Amino acid sequence: MKHYIIRQPKDLELLLQDDNLHFELAIDQLGLDNSFWQEELSKEYDECGCDAGAIGLLVGLAIGVAIAWLAMLSWWQIVGAGVLTGALSLVIAKMTRLAIARSRLESFIGQIQSLTTD
Numbered sequence: 001m002k003h004y005i006i007r008q009p010k011d012l013e014l015l016l017q018d019d020n021l022h023f024e025l026a027i028d029q030l031g032l033d034n035s036f037w038q039e040e041l042s043k044e045y046d047e048c049g050c051d052a053g054a055i056g057l058l059v060g061l062a063i064g065v066a067i068a069w070l071a072m073l074s075w076w077q078i079v080g081a082g083v084l085t086g087a088l089s090l091v092i093a094k095m096t097r098l099a100i101a102r103s104r105l106e107s108f109i110g111q112i113q114s115l116t117t118d
Helices: 009-017 028-045 050-070 075-117
Strands: 002-006 021-025
Touching: 002 009, 009 021, 009 028, 009 075, 021 028, 028 075, 050 075
Parallel strands: 002 021
Antiparallel strands: none
8 A cells, every 4th residue: 555645735636546545634735724634535535335335235135125025925035135135225325425435535625725725
């Protein structure tokens, strides 16, 4: 894992290009806000979507099993419906969370760049 010290606002673009960095924010114009922005950027940069995926799996499994059970399907169809809807929900939830994290990361980078150009 590469370690970077980001000293210029333009260097924040590295976070959008490389997903295997350990970085430290040291932009002089931010002053005391460096630690705040470091924390905000790190949360979104390091997001893996695992929490959202796990919740999606549980919700999808419960919904699939409930619908199959209410439709009075056989036990193996109930299990199959639960696994299928659970897996699909997991993927959708994980991808959605990763897209949100990427969007928030881009937004934070834009905010920092606008704060430091004034």
